[in-house]
Each structure stands twice: as C-alpha cells, then as structure tokens.
Amino acid sequence: MIGKLNHIAIAVPDLQAASALYRDTLGAKVSAPVEQPEHGVYTVFVELPNTKIELIHPLGEKSPIANFLARNTSGGVHHICYEVDDILAARDQLKAKGARVLGDGEPRIGAHGKPVLFLNPKDFTGTLVEIEQK
Numbered sequence: 001m002i003g004k005l006n007h008i009a010i011a012v013p014d015l016q017a018a019s020a021l022y023r024d025t026l027g028a029k030v031s032a033p034v035e036q037p038e039h040g041v042y043t044v045f046v047e048l049p050n051t052k053i054e055l056i057h058p059l060g061e062k063s064p065i066a067n068f069l070a071r072n073t074s075g076g077v078h079h080i081c082y083e084v085d086d087i088l089a090a091r092d093q094l095k096a097k098g099a100r101v102l103g104d105g106e107p108r109i110g111a112h113g114k115p116v117l118f119l120n121p122k123d124f125t126g127t128l129v130e131i132e133q134k
C-alpha cells in the first residue's frame with residue numbers, strides 16, 4: 001500500500017540553527033522558513049536527492065509540536081510520511097486491520113497542499129506516521 005517516503009519531519013528548538021546545520025554542515029539545499037498557521041508550525045524544507053527533510057518549529061500558542069519539544073529539548077524525529085495512491089482507500093484498509101487514525105479520521109490538507117492523515121504511533125512501533133495522497 002505505501003509508496004515512496006515523502007518526508008521525515010524533525011522538530012527543532014532553534015529553526016535558524018537547524019537550517020544552518022543542514023545547509024552549512026551537511027551541505028543540503030534548504031528553503032527559507034514557511035509559516036503554516038493552519039498546522040501551528042514553521043517549516044523549513046530540506047531537499048535531498050531521494051526525499052525531503054522537514055524541519056518544524058512551533059508557531060503560535062497551541063502548536064501541536066509544543067509538547068513534543070518540551071519532552072525532547074534537543075529536538076527529534078517527529079513523524080515520517082509515506083505516499084499512498086488513494087488516501088481514503090488506504091485509511092479504510094488500515095482501519096480494517098485495526099490501525100487507529102488520529103483526529104476525526106477525515107483527511108486534512110497538509111503542508112504540500114495534498115490530503116493527509118496521521119496514524120496512532122502506538123500502532124506503528126512508536127512512530128507517528130503520516131500518509132499523504134500522491
């Protein structure tokens with residue numbers, strides 16, 4: 001069912017420092033920070049030959065990653081995102097196999113303008129999984 005790895009999202013306490021690390025130390029192509037108010041994060045996109053890394057940092061009072069950073073003060077891998085051909089078919093297949101979809105189970109428009117869903121990390125070896133319509 002799952003296709004390509006679309007991105008790995010890393011929550012970071014200092015967006016400028018993390019951008020500089022990926023740009024200057026690791027030599028990657030790094031975007032300017034993009035505000036995503038509907039997701040409560042700033043995102044910096046790091047382009048790799050085969051996938052993307054997204055550096056995410058809290059935006060606003062009720063950012064969904066604030067608690068994660070409070071627990072992981074140096075930052076850490078927040079979620080991984082796999083592409084699927086048909087997000088509703090994927091959701092129904094996952095639910096039929098006992099996986100729990102977060103929220104109300106309806107896809108939302110993600111950071112790339114495509115429908116996404118998040119899956120309960122307890123059902124996926126402790127990793128928050130995002131699926132994104134291809």
Ligand code: CO
Pocket residue numbers: 007009054079081111130
């Ligand atoms: Co994501």
